[in-house]
Amino acid sequence: MNSKQWKQSWDLFDENPLIRIGQHPVAHADEVYVYFYRRQVLLTEGNDIFHKKSFDKGFTKEKVFCGEVLGQNCYGIELKEKELVPHSYWIDLKDSRSIISLNAFALVSRxxxxxxxxxxxxxxGSCGEQTSREPAGYLECKPCSLVHYPRISPSMIVLISxxxxxxxxxxxxxxxGVYSPLAGFLEPGESVEQCVHREVFEEVGVKIKNLKYQGSQSWPFPHSLMLGFFADYESGDIVCEPGEIEDARWWKADDLPAIPPKGSISAWLIQTRVAQITSAY
Ligand SMILES: [Zn+2]
Incomplete structure (x- = not known):
């Protein structure tokens, strides 16, 4: 696959504009459901995440609105038990990302x-009283008026050349056997650029330059937003951070180890950069 094709495939909203994240259901629209049990998602035999049939309330634990699919309202439903559904199968959330489309994975992630x-x-978390769900999508504690918003933790991933x-x-x-670009979570008070420089130096002892932002991906493991960068090497020899990095090496673009599966921004960064290097050298 060349870099142009990879770039197109990362453009989520061009890929399938009929699936989109949303906050509010459309009135009088049909409904489709995505089913979860713990960290597993239910796929149809055809590897689709959307199901038309709904479970009775006694089977379900939680229901959240995700967005629109072909003009229908899509809800994520958590089941109390791992129900067996004809012509469907359960799969770990992590494994689903290389099977379903990027837009479908975004709905699953949400x-x-x-x-x-x-x-x-x-x-x-402040006064210990029960919170209540508000239609706008947040939780409110009425006794102390504290509002709780969904938690999203920014993190960065960088491919250094x-x-x-x-x-x-x-x-x-x-x-x-799997190798990936370096990644890490932002610290409070830090910019994402500062985080990239700090994490790279902490994890492998290398200084970098020419940071270039490439794209982002919602990453529900457990609640990250991965911000992807390219960078160039500046100085330093690789020294792995004990406990965090088992091994780190410079790999020739035409002789790579096993990398993460497609459907992740890590794989996309590697494939895109390798295609650029291959056409330049
Ligand atoms: Zn409170």
């Missing part, structure tokens, strides 16, 4: 994050 946020904010090589590293938590 639903999963809202469901988890509601579960974790039943009571006010040095000539025809890219820096890929592996964390001890990765599947065996």
């Amino acid at each position: 639903a999963m994050q809202l469901i988890e946020w509601l579960r974790q904010h039943k009571f006010c 040095r000539g025809s090589e890219v820096l890929l590293a592996r964390s001890p938590r990765f599947p065996p």
